[in-house]
Amino acid sequence: xxxxxxxxxxxxxxxxxxxxxxxxxxxxxxxxxxxxxxxxxxxxxxxxxxxxxxxxxxxxxxxxxxxxxxxxxxxxxxxxxxxxxxxxxxxxxxxxxxxxxxxxxxxxxxxxxxxxxxxxxxxxxxxxxxxxxxxxxxxxxxxxxxxxxxxxxxxxxxxxxxxxxxxxxxxxxxxxxxxxxxxxxxxxxxxxxxxxxxxxxxxxxxxxxxxxxxxxxxxxxxxxxxxxxxxxxxxxxxxxxxxxxxxxxxxxxxxxxxxxxxxxxxxxxxxxxxxxxxxxxxxxxxxxxxxxxxxxxxxxxxxxxxxxxxxxxxxxxxxxxxxxxxxxxxxxxxxxxxxxxxxxxxxxxxxxxxxxxxxxxxxxx
Ligand SMILES: *Cc1c(COP(=O)(O)O)cnc(C)c1O
Numbered sequence: 001x002x003x004x005x006x007x008x009x010x011x012x013x014x015x016x017x018x019x020x021x022x023x024x025x026x027x028x029x030x031x032x033x034x035x036x037x038x039x040x041x042x043x044x045x046x047x048x049x050x051x052x053x054x055x056x057x058x059x060x061x062x063x064x065x066x067x068x069x070x071x072x073x074x075x076x077x078x079x080x081x082x083x084x085x086x087x088x089x090x091x092x093x094x095x096x097x098x099x100x101x102x103x104x105x106x107x108x109x110x111x112x113x114x115x116x117x118x119x120x121x122x123x124x125x126x127x128x129x130x131x132x133x134x135x136x137x138x139x140x141x142x143x144x145x146x147x148x149x150x151x152x153x154x155x156x157x158x159x160x161x162x163x164x165x166x167x168x169x170x171x172x173x174x175x176x177x178x179x180x181x182x183x184x185x186x187x188x189x190x191x192x193x194x195x196x197x198x199x200x201x202x203x204x205x206x207x208x209x210x211x212x213x214x215x216x217x218x219x220x221x222x223x224x225x226x227x228x229x230x231x232x233x234x235x236x237x238x239x240x241x242x243x244x245x246x247x248x249x250x251x252x253x254x255x256x257x258x259x260x261x262x263x264x265x266x267x268x269x270x271x272x273x274x275x276x277x278x279x280x281x282x283x284x285x286x287x288x289x290x291x292x293x294x295x296x297x298x299x300x301x302x303x304x305x306x307x308x309x310x311x312x313x314x315x316x317x318x319x320x321x322x323x324x325x326x327x328x329x330x331x332x333x334x335x336x337x338x339x340x341x342x343x344x345x346x347x348x349x350x351x352x353x354x355x356x357x358x359x360x361x362x363x364x365x
Pocket of ligand 1: 062089131159160180191194
């Protein structure tokens with residue numbers, strides 16, 4: 001049996017007709033940037049999230065950068081964020097000239113350890129940028145309390161968490177702003193790059209609309225120094241088709257996760273809180289013999305990946321911040337022991353069972 005880590009063709013095969021029709025209609029209109037597809041998608045995605053406003057941008061990274069800029073965060077400011085995440089979370093902080101201040105991970109949920117946030121707050125701190133890692137909500141309610149107490153902004157990195165929920169409230173609607181990515185492999189993926197910011201604040205919304213479009217509200221009149229970062233019409237048309245299926249796809253991911261959780265006998269898995277609903281962007285497990293397990297699985301046709309092999313504080317590009325091995329022991333241990341199993345809605349029950357069997361056979365050897 002051959003089980004790739006991700007197979008987007010399986011999804012495309014199911015929606016091919018609708019996708020071709022949607023792209024074709026953009027081609028026939030010959031209107032490619034900031035048009036009706038983008039507007040409709042923004043409205044539909046806002047409805048999906050239960051947020052007032054959505055602004056489509058070029059990528060999840062840009063969604064984070066523009067969120068920070070919309071809040072006026074820049075040089076001299078500090079932003080608190082987990083060290084175990086995809087690098088883009090922190091790159092955005094650096095891009096606006098602010099300094100990332102890292103926090104270790106919780107050993108069970110793998111999310112930012114909320115108990116360690118307050119000790120990092122000082123006069124320079126402007127915001128907390130938590131991540132809903134692997135599609136599971138972080139402790140966002142506690143983070144909002146801390147932020148209110150210290151008058152800090154919260155930007156949720158929801159780039160892996162389209163449709164994840166805390167007590168039925170969708171993540172991305174807790175903070176001042178939230179960033180989403182529509183990179184093809186995400187739960188809601190475009191056929192190219194794409195991203196969005198959501199917010200309930202009208203002023204922040206109108207600032208973002210200007211920033212993403214050269215800093216103009218009226219064409220050729222530039223009140224601020226903006227950028228070019230828009231979600232184009234073809235990607236918006238694709239996303240509108242896929243958004244209709246997102247709940248259904250997330251539900252299938254959830255079922256696969258329950259199979260893994262029931263079946264895996266020897267591996268510790270990511271803990272999801274009782275009122276939390278993960279959208280299972282990734283399904284990660286701990287293994288003490290990760291690299292030999294990965295080769296064993298690979299010999300049996302099962303592809304796995306590591307998210308992420310190096311925590312951000314130990315990345316070469318952040319050497320300048322002066323962190324060293326041992327500074328965030330939980331994140332470092334997770335970086336050395338987590339592996340991601342195949343997880344996508346189209347993964348058949350037979351394949352999930354096969355993966356579980358291989359995992360259990362190997363780990364008990
Ligand atoms: C994917 C991702 C991003 C960046 O999104 P892009 O669209 O690739 O720029 C940011 N943060 C996290 C946690 C991500 O997984």
